[in-house]
Amino acid sequence: MILTVTMNPSVDISYSVQDFKLDDVNRMEKARKTAGGKGLNVARVIKQLGEDVLATGVLGGTIGDYITQELMKSEIKNDFFRINQESRNCIAILHDGKQTEILESGPTLSEEEGEAFLEKYRGQLSEASIVTISGSLPKGLESGFYRQMVEMGQEKGIPVIVDTSGESLKQVLFYKVKPFAIKPNINELFQLFDMKWNMNVSNLKQLLTIELFHGIEWIVVSLGGDGAFVKHGNNFYRVTIPSIDVVNPVGSGDATVAGLAVALDKQQTVKDVLKTAMTTGMLNTMETETGFINLEKFDSLFDLVKVTKVD
Structure with a gap:
């Protein structure tokens, strides 16, 4: 079972407004609401790939209830740590070819709540074969929180993939216990x-x-439309797509x-691991909804991904 962690999930609300007016009333016929957060996108795609997945993290209030209901509709198993605060909304207003975002910061967790979640996570690891940790931390948790989760995974022999940025990523990298894999994009890496x-292979x-x-087995640096640059063990690979x-x-x-x-969970070859990862990323960009892929297009795109070893 793959365990996906989202510590600061949200309900993502998208409004499409043809003529957006400031300091005035804007009306629209419908809004799109999605159980959001990077780790929940990961869970959705894993489910669509037909694999066993459990979504975890921190949820609270009626917004948290809505997120749980949406996951259940998609038949995604979930087991979140519940708090007595509201989870957050993240609003995107699509207007005039632009996107204006209004992002709530979300709840503030106490040290005790952080410790309680870690105990829950420790128990969930006993059923997991691999873990993904994605996105930002909620307020109140120290920036080294993810490194504790990585260390707990290693103690149980569970590979942990970390996809975060900024100080949280720094804390993970500077710690003695390293994650199994990281997936920064090129901007996050250089930041x-x-x-x-500077896109220069050398x-x-x-x-x-x-x-x-x-000590990090896999480093997958996303280059957007240019594919990826990857370090696996002592070897380097250039992946082109x-x-x-692109729709979204x-x-x-x-x-x-x-x-x-x-x-990775299926222990595929290096080449197939990278082709699979790039293919699912591309499939998502071809859909209107976030965290969705069309599996009917998988094989044709998979065959077009090229993996070249770099000497």
Whole structure:
């Protein structure tokens, strides 16, 4: 079973407004509401791939109830730690070819609530074969919280994939116990070192060989439409993808994590792991909804992904 962790989930609300007016009333006929959060996108795609998945994290209030109901509609098993605060809404207003976002920060957890979640997570690990940890931490939890989860996974021999950014990613990387895999995009990677974006294979190889990354089995650096640059063990790979018609790129990184987790869980070859991860990421961009893929297109796209070893 794959365990997906979302510590700060949300209800994602999307409003499409043809002529958005400031300081005025804007009316629309319908809104799209989705159980949101990076880890929930991961869980949805894993479920669509036909694999056993359990979604966990922290939920509260009527918003938390709605998220649970939506997951149940999709037949996604879930077991969240419940708190006496409301989970958050995240609103996107689509207007005039632009997207304006209003993001609530969400609940503030106490140290005791953080410890209680870790105890729940420890128990869930006994049923897990691989773990994905995605997205931001809620307020109140110290930035090193994810590294505790990685260490608990290692203690039980469970591979942990981490997809986060900023200080949370730094804390994971600087800790003595490393995750099994990380999936930063190119901007998140260079932001760690306050460096300017530079897509140069030689520079990427040099950067990923520094001591900070020692002990991480898989480093998948997403390059968006240019595919990915990957370090697996002591080997490097350049992954290229075909040109596709992008409908909605939001959640493509989460879909990539889902494909990566499923392929690793099945112990596929290096080549097939990377082709699967890239294919699920592309499939998500071709759909209107976030965290959804059309499996009928999987094989044709899979065959077009190219994996080249870099010397």
